[in-house]
Amino acid sequence: MGRLRKLLIPGVDKKLLVRDATRLMPDLTRRRFISGGASFGALTLLTGCDVIDSDSAEEMLKKVSKFNDAVQAFIFNPHALAPTFPESAITKPFPFNAYYEVDDAPDIDGKDWKLEVSGLVENKKAWTLDELYKLPQQKQVTRHICVEGWSAIGSWTGTPLSYFLKVIGADTTAKYCWFQCADKDGYNSPLDMETALHPQTIMAFRFADEILPRAYGFPMKIRVPTKLGFKNPKYVISMEVTNDYKGGYWEDQGYNSFSGS
Amino acid sequence: MTSLAAAEQRTATASRVIQPAWVRVMHWTNAVAIILMIMSGLQIYDASPLFNSLTFSRTVTLGGWLGGALLWHFAAMWLLMVNGLAYLVTGFVTGRFKKKLLPISPRGVISDAVAALTFRLSHDDLSKYNQVQRLLYAGIIAVGIVIVLSGLSIWKPVQFQYLTALFGGYDIARYVHFFCMSTIVAFLAIHVLLAVLVPKSLRAMIIGH
Structure with missing residues (x-):
């Protein structure tokens, strides 16, 4: 580890570097990258030859991941609440986490910002922050679990998404709420409707009783304690209610789309 | 060959099967x-x-x-x-677990371990596990169950929250999962080494006898 640290270039984010490098790769190499060790690892042992090449391995893995989406949707209990914690359990400092440095986080002017609403809804009016702040809010102290494995307990306050969906006359029989964010390179993520209607899924405007700071997603983060962290979009600028699966920033790169916890 | 002789032959082969298919x-x-x-x-x-x-x-x-x-x-x-x-x-x-893995006694494990380390442990009858084998095989089955349960509790700490709580919460379940993996890797190292030292046990796991 010590030796590895020396190899890191100061000021260069290694995750970004890898992502940029991956983008430069030709498509085939990029697809091979995902199955990585398959060629030399266990699969070679298993088959003794290249019967399973990395492309078909990736196809198989994608199919299993879709199957796992269905299994998780089946397991998901819309009435099961995520465990809550006392305020004393809150992780301090709560980690900033993104695929970019905190200085690159969107710097949004709350006065100009509006939440765009589109798709299968009756009222497509855009919402200002002042209008949203007037909606009923609730607070939760829950565990944020990152796809990487670490977790941190935080306190979020905001409006239940189910309430907002009712207010805008959304078709809640639709399959997804699809969020677009202001993060650089464009972040987006689909949220299945069952989870969107979960009582703890909120449009969070506050963290630890303060207006949501820039590092944690000002002006609005969708807090979903029944999902992994990357399914909790920050800096949200629009929501579309839709029956189409439109993919997402991380979902398109291979993270399981349901990613429930 | 008479049918009786053939039947006897089959019984003889069957009785030599150490690891069933x-x-x-x-x-x-x-x-x-x-x-x-x-x-x-x-x-x-x-x-x-x-x-x-x-x-x-x-x-x-x-x-x-x-x-x-x-x-x-x-x-x-x-x-x-x-x-x-x-x-x-x-x-x-x-009834294989009962027949092959029991009984296990501390005294038996110690005496078989001493015999193994001084190369005096008999491997003539592979159909009977010695006490060290019984302990390791029963133990690794238990570890296998715990690693799956701790894995499920990390995967679904909300839906399976009672299971996660049983492990002392999400963060501790990660450590449990990791230490079970470490135990399995240690078991694998010994297991593979011994299979190589007693090649007929490896043969039995491939062709049955």
């Missing part, structure tokens, strides 16, 4: 599944190491990056779980 199939299926789980698991571990000074090289990981490793881990888990469940059910129903 179902044990062999499930053993090697499990071997593939556990290696895929360990290699992809180490890649997942690297995304957020539990111990700062401990990370794993790309030569022993599978998946290339976190996303690829997760795809492998959550695919191989089905192989591990379905095969493992079938093994447990068959092991109990056929």
Whole structure:
């Protein structure tokens, strides 16, 4: 580890570097990258030859991941609440986490910002922050679990998404709420409707009783304690209610789309 | 050859079978599944190491990056779980576990361990496990159950929150999962070494006798 640290270039984010490098790769190499060790690892042992090449391995893995989406949707209990914690359990400092440095986080002017609403809804009016702040809010102290494995307990306050969906006359029989964010390179993520209607899924405007700071997603983060962290979009600028699966920033790169916890 | 003689021959062959076909199939299926789980698991571990000074090289990981490793881990888990469940059910129903793994006594384990370390342990009858084998095989089955349960509690800490609570919460369940993996790797090292030292035991696990 010590030796590895020396190899890191100061000021260069290694995750970004890898992502940029991956983008430069030709498509085939990029697809091979995902199955990585398959060629030399266990699969070679298993088959003794290249019967399973990395492309078909990736196809198989994608199919299993879709199957796992269905299994998780089946397991998901819309009435099961995520465990809550006392305020004393809150992780301090709560980690900033993104695929970019905190200085690159969107710097949004709350006065100009509006939440765009589109798709299968009756009222497509855009919402200002002042209008949203007037909606009923609730607070939760829950565990944020990152796809990487670490977790941190935080306190979020905001409006239940189910309430907002009712207010805008959304078709809640639709399959997804699809969020677009202001993060650089464009972040987006689909949220299945069952989870969107979960009582703890909120449009969070506050963290630890303060207006949501820039590092944690000002002006609005969708807090979903029944999902992994990357399914909790920050800096949200629009929501579309839709029956189409439109993919997402991380979902398109291979993270399981349901990613429930 | 008369039919009687043929029947006798068959009985003789059957009695020489040390590892029945179902044990062999499930053993090697499990071997593939556990290696895929360990290699992809180490890649997942690297995304957020539990111990700062401990990370794993790309030569022993599978998946290339976190996303690829997760795809492998959550695919191989089905192989591990379905095969493992079938093994447990068959092991109990056929009485194999009881017949092969019991009894285990501390005194027997110690005397067999001493005999093994001084190369005086007999391997003439492979159909009977010595006390050290019984302890290791019963133990690794238990570890296998705990690693699956701790894995489920990390995967679904909300839906399976009572299971997660049983492990002392999400963060502790991660450590349990990791230490079970370490135990399995240690078991594998001894297991493979001994199989190589007593090659006829390896043969029995491949062709049955």
